[in-house]
Amino acid sequence: NIDSHPLMKQISDWEKESIVKIQQKARELRQELIQKHTIHLGKLSKTLQDLSDQLKLGREHDSFVEVDIGNWKKSLNGLKENLALNSILRINQDCGTPLVQNVSVNSIENDEVFDRVFDNSARIEENGLAVIHTNNVGYTDVRGRNEYSTGCHRICLSIQQSSDTWLFLGIKAKSRPLQEISYSSKSTYGWSSNNYSWLNGQAKANQLSARIEMKTNDTIILIFDCDNRKISMTNERTAVKFDLVVDLNDCPFPWQLHVILHEANSHVRILS
Missing domain, CATH: 1.10.287 (Helix Hairpins)
Structure with missing residues (x-):
């Protein structure tokens, strides 16, 4: 019912x-x-x-x-x-902040898959659901297939293998090319497991008492809220949520899922 x-x-x-x-x-x-x-x-x-x-x-x-x-x-x-x-008196209608917050019903279903990697230091498997780093250490840029410009979207990721030293999850503008050191791109927004958030390619130390963690077997929920120009990350194990406001001058629509692998044998899988 x-x-x-x-x-x-x-x-x-x-x-x-x-x-x-x-x-x-x-x-x-x-x-x-x-x-x-x-x-x-x-x-x-x-x-x-x-x-x-x-x-x-x-x-x-x-x-x-x-x-x-x-x-x-x-x-x-x-x-x-x-x-x-x-x-002498008039009723003035304020066009600024609304008295009643507008709400809408959005679908958060997602059919995301990994679609592109920068080089052969990572490989895509399971029909795009998994990306795995080689047994060497080195940064590599991985992108999702979908494009995000409107609405609110949920992506569930499983950290299959990670030493929790350096792994990045977030977004990047589709218009920006794949590159090795992609975390320094102005359109990079997200979080790395060394306890940093990234805004327009700049690292910002996490000021919260709870760390940004992406350990083996962790499940990470990413929310891309295009309408409000925000992204969020929640680790289901720690139940800690992190938010970022995205500057469209740096990271214009459409956005794409952006993963940076660094650790040897690190492995991320899309659950939904």
Whole structure:
């Protein structure tokens, strides 16, 4: 029954939270309108009193002149116009941050496979599901087949073999060529198992207490959120999640899965 699906509950929760936010904002706006209306009437009352005092003073001293009468008529007409509240107040619709966060339903199914390697220091096996380094140490660039430009995508990777000294997982722009030292490319974004994150080809030491780990038998979940220009990595064993915001000037769409093997016999497999 689709009505009992957990995602249906998430949608219902979002609906309730959105209604509460809208009702709260409406109450705040009504209160603000009442306050501004009160202030507005107070100002009009003072202006009317000042005008009345001027008329009284002119009558007592018999000092009316045509200019005074003209000015008083203008003042009275202005007061008449300002009595209408909508002549001075407007409802402003902010085009910036929305009151209610927009949500959508995205498919995160993935048919990713490894498609290209930089050189023969790595080989692709199992119809593209696995990539294996030779028994020599050296960097090599590996790319996935799929292209990511919209939506949110999930890739599940199994670390079949790694000494946890240097392995990179992340993204790279399709337009950038395969290369040996691909971690230094400006379009490289992701994480390496020596506890560094990489943004536009620059290494940044991990500041969290939890390490970035990619050990043998670990399962790593990569999320490519194109709509929000973010990527994330979660190690299921440690349950630690890391996030990066991607600068499209450095790493333009479409993105591709980017793996850099370095350790001898390191082996990564795509699970889903």
